[in-house]
Amino acid sequence: MQTGSVQIGWALAVTVALGLLMPWVRFAPASAFDDQSAIVAQLAEDDWLRDYALMNGHDWRALRRNLAAGESGLQVALAGREPESAARALAELLFGGTLVWNKALLVAPLLAAAGAVALMHRKRTRRWLVALAVAQAALYFYLRWQLRAGYVDRLALELNWGVWLMLYGLLLMALLLTARALLPPRVKW
Amino acid sequence: MVRELLYALLFGALAASNLPAVTYTVKKGDTLYGLGRAHGVSVDEITKANPGLNARSLTVGRNIEIPDQPGATVSGTNSPPPAPAVRLVKKGDTLTAIAKQYQVTVSDLMAWNKLASPQINIGQKLKVTAPPPALTATTATASGSARPPAVIRPAPEKYLFVSRVRKQIDAPKISRQWKYIVVHHSGSRRGNAAIFEYDHRQRGMENGLAYHFIIGNGTDSGDGEIEVGGRWRRQVKGGHLRTELTENGVELNETAVGICLVGDFERDRPTRKQIAAVIELVNYLNRRVTAAGYARPRFTVHKVIHPRHTDCPGKNFPTAALFKMFGAGAGGGE
Numbered sequence: 001m002q003t004g005s006v007q008i009g010w011a012l013a014v015t016v017a018l019g020l021l022m023p024w025v026r027f028a029p030a031s032a033f034d035d036q037s038a039i040v041a042q043l044a045e046d047d048w049l050r051d052y053a054l055m056n057g058h059d060w061r062a063l064r065r066n067l068a069a070g071e072s073g074l075q076v077a078l079a080g081r082e083p084e085s086a087a088r089a090l091a092e093l094l095f096g097g098t099l100v101w102n103k104a105l106l107v108a109p110l111l112a113a114a115g116a117v118a119l120m121h122r123k124r125t126r127r128w129l130v131a132l133a134v135a136q137a138a139l140y141f142y143l144r145w146q147l148r149a150g151y152v153d154r155l156a157l158e159l160n161w162g163v164w165l166m167l168y169g170l171l172l173m174a175l176l177l178t179a180r181a182l183l184p185p186r187v188k189w
Numbered sequence: 190m191v192r193e194l195l196y197a198l199l200f201g202a203l204a205a206s207n208l209p210a211v212t213y214t215v216k217k218g219d220t221l222y223g224l225g226r227a228h229g230v231s232v233d234e235i236t237k238a239n240p241g242l243n244a245r246s247l248t249v250g251r252n253i254e255i256p257d258q259p260g261a262t263v264s265g266t267n268s269p270p271p272a273p274a275v276r277l278v279k280k281g282d283t284l285t286a287i288a289k290q291y292q293v294t295v296s297d298l299m300a301w302n303k304l305a306s307p308q309i310n311i312g313q314k315l316k317v318t319a320p321p322p323a324l325t326a327t328t329a330t331a332s333g334s335a336r337p338p339a340v341i342r343p344a345p346e347k348y349l350f351v352s353r354v355r356k357q358i359d360a361p362k363i364s365r366q367w368k369y370i371v372v373h374h375s376g377s378r379r380g381n382a383a384i385f386e387y388d389h390r391q392r393g394m395e396n397g398l399a400y401h402f403i404i405g406n407g408t409d410s411g412d413g414e415i416e417v418g419g420r421w422r423r424q425v426k427g428g429h430l431r432t433e434l435t436e437n438g439v440e441l442n443e444t445a446v447g448i449c450l451v452g453d454f455e456r457d458r459p460t461r462k463q464i465a466a467v468i469e470l471v472n473y474l475n476r477r478v479t480a481a482g483y484a485r486p487r488f489t490v491h492k493v494i495h496p497r498h499t500d501c502p503g504k505n506f507p508t509a510a511l512f513k514m515f516g517a518g519a520g521g522g523e
Binding site: 030033036037039040041043044097148149150151152153155156 | 347349350413458461462464465468469472504507509510511513514
């Protein structure tokens with residue numbers, strides 16, 4: 001019988017992996033650029049909570065429009081020099097125009113799975129819990145930072161729920177690993 | 190007796206020269222910052238005018254004094270009204286002329302009448318004063334008695350970045366067709382208008398700063414802060430494009446407004462506030478130019494107007510997104 005933390009850990013690992021396979025991005029309609037006052041207001045605001053933990057209005061509206069359409073996270077990770085695609089545009093936004101580092105997205109489910117395994121052996125792997133938590137948090141904040149910095153470019157794209165599933169899966173896994181590492185090994189949870 | 194009369198006249202005149210104050214009744218959701226922005230005064234000025242006012246707990250229904258900014262339209266209801274509420278457009282009228290006549294801006298008229306362009310038609314009814322709700326103003330007169338309530342024109346729009354330099358942008362009369370608005374980056378991680386002005390003069394540019402506007406990145410000027418260059422104030426040609434770059438035999442500098450964002454966007458990204466400022470400035474300039482009776486300038490960037498010469502404003506500048514916003518830019522002249 002696995003403890004609660006291990007069960008949650010595996011659920012999060014599956015969430016991250018599923019997120020990578022689900023729709024991530026599609027091109028936005030041209031009307032996304034119409035409300036320029038709102039765009040200016042959004043850019044001018046320093047709302048760290050919304051930028052790094054929550055979702056902004058543009059992203060919520062995109063989710064409401066269509067949950068099924070879009071190219072997957074896997075396509076973003078494997079995007080190369082193919083003709084114009086939303087996956088390639090997002091890969092360039094997140095990892096730069098060279099399209100090399102976008103492969104790093106493939107590491108995300110591996111990190112999450114490693115986190116779940118580490119939770120199963122938490123008495124022997126406390127340092128690993130911390131290291132994996134830091135790695136997943138770093139990936140999460142890097143991606144959020146790039147999404148924030150590229151806000152105007154991102155208006156041409158609509159993010160779908162796959163990207164949020166993966167991002168929040170990573171964040172929750174990092175929190176879970178940290179909590180487990182901080183709790184004494186004798187606490188069974 | 191004569192001396193007392195003279196003192197009364199002297200102090201009366203001094204009192205009359207003070208800026209009038211507006212009595213405002215606080216509504217739900219009001220903040221001092223928001224009221225300050227709406228009236229063009231700082232939070233400090235409001236708190237100074239209202240000793241004991243707690244900025245953190247504004248009570249709904251409380252009357253507070255808002256010092257008025259110089260030049261704001263304040264008029265007593267007993268005095269003759271400055272303008273009729275609605276003006277019928279006659280032959281030969283232009284929006285600029287009407288704005289001048291009623292001492293308002295063209296953008297005010299466009300906002301109040303929901304005009305998409307400054308085009309007006311004979312027989313059209315134009316609102317030439319701000320729509321209600323109006324604020325009541327009480328102004329101390331020379332004799333110490335209060336002026337009757339007056340109507341204050343509320344700010345027509347919220348400009349987050351342009352508002353600080355709006356007067357400087359509006360001051361010059363536009364006397365040439367600006368066909369392009371060209372965005373550049375400075376190629377340096379620091380700088381401001383004064384630094385670039387010095388540099389450009391050292392390089393022999395007699396008109397100084399080559400650009401018409403500079404947008405700071407938070408190093409030597411504020412993040413997203415717009416600085417207005419002398420070339421815009423004097424409405425002279427830019428120095429931001431190569432002189433051999435021409436269109437129909439006319440040097441492009443003659444018709445291109447230059448906006449420079451401080452930063453090296455080959456290495457870094459522009460800040461979010463810089464992008465916000467450039468969007469707001471381009472929109473404002475578009476309205477300013479069209480209000481003066483000229484065609485709307487086209488938005489473009491240096492590397493598009495001069496493709497073989499430069500990568501400016503850098504690969505990290507969101508060129509494609511801004512073209513989607515403002516329409517495609519000019520193709521390269523040479």
